[in-house]
Amino acid sequence: MNICRTKAELKQQLSDLRKDGKQIGFVPTMGYLHEGHASLLRKSKADNDVTVLSIFVNPLQFGPHEDLDRYPRDEKRDVAIAEECGTDLVFIPSVQEMYPEKPLTSVIVNQLTDRLCGASRPGHFDGVGTVVSKLFHLIQPNRAYFGMKDAQQVAVIQQMVNDLNMPVEIVPCPIVREPDGLALSSRNVYLSAEHRLQAVVLSKTLQQAMKWANEPEMTVERLLAKVKVNIDKASEAVIDYAELLYYPSLQAPEPVALLQNLKQPLILALAVKFGATRLIDNRLLDAMEVSEHVQNDDEVQASPGNRYGSEPELCR
C-alpha cells in the first residue's frame, strides 16, 4: 500500500495504477476510521481493480464554532485499517496542499442543502461539495463510496454529480451499527459513558418508527410527534431535528398526509445532541426504491468480528 501526501505524488502513482484501463474505486474520509469506513473500503475493493482512500479533515466544511480543532485523528491506526482492507493507495494531504491559496471557487448545491444538517450547519455542504469536487478531479475514480449515515450528503453529492456530469458513479453503502444499534461515527468517542448509553435512543426510535409507520391512520405529523416524544425520554437528549422527507429530493410531504398514501421513498432523519456532541442517524422507509446498493432492512452490524467499532473503549 502506498501513502502519498502531495498532489504531484498522487498524480504519479495514479498514472501508474490507471494503466491498462484499470477501474478505480475511491473512499473519501476525514480519517479516524471505523467499521463504517472499512465497509466502504471492502466494497470498493470488491468492485474495482484499485482502491484509493483519502484522509483529509476539510476545514471548509466546519463552521466557526464547530469541532475542527478537536476532531479526532489517528493516522497510524487509519493506515493500519486501510492496509487490512486491501487499500492500494492512501492520499493524506495537508491543508496547505489542498488549499495553497484562499480558494475563490465553490461548488454549491441549492435546495437540498437548506434543510436538515444544512440548516443546522450553514455552509457545511458548500465545503463538502467543493472538497469532493477537488478530490474527484485529483483521483478521477470510476466509483466513489459514501455511507448512508450521511444520507443528506449522499443526496447532495449525487445531485452535484448529475448536474455537473461528473464521470463517476456514486455508490451509497449501508449504515454500520454497534451491537446495541448506535450508528458508527468518528464523533462517538466524544460521548461520556452516560451519553453513550442514552445515545441508543436514535436507532431504537428509528426502529420503533418503522412499526408506527405501518399503522393504518398514521400521518407525517403524528409520526414525528411520536418520534420526538420517544427521543425526549432520554433525559440528556436535545433534539436538533427530526424530519420525514422524500428521498433523495428532501422535499417535505404534507404534515397531514397519510403515510400509506405516500408512494415515494421517505427518509426519517434525526439529529440529537448529547452535551456538546451532535449525533445523526436515519432510516429509509422504502429502501428498495432508493438504490439497489442500499439494503436498509438488512443493515450491517459491527459484530465482535468487525474490529473497528467506535465504542470509546475500542478506539483509544
Added chain:
Amino acid sequence: MNICRTKAELKQQLSDLRKDGKQIGFVPTMGYLHEGHASLLRKSKADNDVTVLSIFVNPLQFGPHEDLDRYPRDEKRDVAIAEECGTDLVFIPSVQEMYPEKPLTSVIVNQLTDRLCGASRPGHFDGVGTVVSKLFHLIQPNRAYFGMKDAQQVAVIQQMVNDLNMPVEIVPCPIVREPDGLALSSRNVYLSAEHRLQAVVLSKTLQQAMKWANEPEMTVERLLAKVKVNIDKASEAVIDYAELLYYPSLQAPEPVALLQNLKQPLILALAVKFGATRLIDNRLLDAMEVSEHVQNDDEVQASPGNRYGSEPELCR
C-alpha cells in the same frame, strides 16, 4: 468529422478517440463561428491528437433581459468552418440534453466575478463556470482553448480549474481582429452600418492607451480619464465600463498610482454599447508575463486570407 448531439453519443465517440492515450484539445463555443474561434480550433489541432468543438448557447449565462433568443445561430456554416479547421468531433447538444432537469448545482467563482462584465451581467459567470464544468466533465480534455477577448472569462475559468484541481490545461489565445481593428465577436452582426464604423473606437483607444501608458507621469486615473474622453468622441458610444486592473487577479490598483511603478501585468478592459449592442475589448499592458500563450504585441488580424471575419457583409 463526427457530429454528436447527445451525451451518450459523445461518450461513445470519445472513448474510441481517447484510446492509446491520445491527447484531446477542446474548444467550447456558443457557435456562429468566426475567425477567432477558427484560430482556437487550429491551435488545438496543432497541439493535440484530437480536437473537439462544442456549440451550445447556454441559457444559464444570459440574464433575463439579454439576447438569448436573438443570439445568432448558423449550424451549417459552423460545421463547415469546423471541418475546414480539421476538427474531429463536434458536440451540439440541445438545452434539454444539457439540462434535462432544473440544475440545483452551481460552480461559483467569487471576487473575480463581481466586476467588469460580472457587475454588468449578474449571474453571467455562474452560468459560465457551471456549463464549462459540465463540458469539461463530459469531454475530459487535456487542453481547453479560450480567446483573450473574453479576458475575464479566461481569468475566471483558470481560477476555477486551479481551485477545483480540474485536470485540464487552460490555453488563452490572442484576440483576432478585423483589418480596421475591431475585435471579432458573434455579436458584431447586430451592428448597424454607422455603429460598425464607430465601433472601431474600442481598439483604436486601446492602441492609443498603450502610448499614453508609457508617458512618465501617467497615473491609473489619468489614463482612464483619457480613455473615456477618447471613446466619447464616437457619438453613439455609451461606456459601460473602462477599467485598468491587475491581471488575472482583477484587483484594482490605486487610482493615483504611477503606471511605471506598477510591476504586475495590467489589463485595460472596455465595454461599450452602440444602441442595443454591447461590445467588449481589452489589452494587456504587460503581456509576456501573463502567459506564454498570449502574444499581445502580435495580435492576429483577420486578413483577407482569413475567411471567417464577422463583418456583417461576410457573415450572412
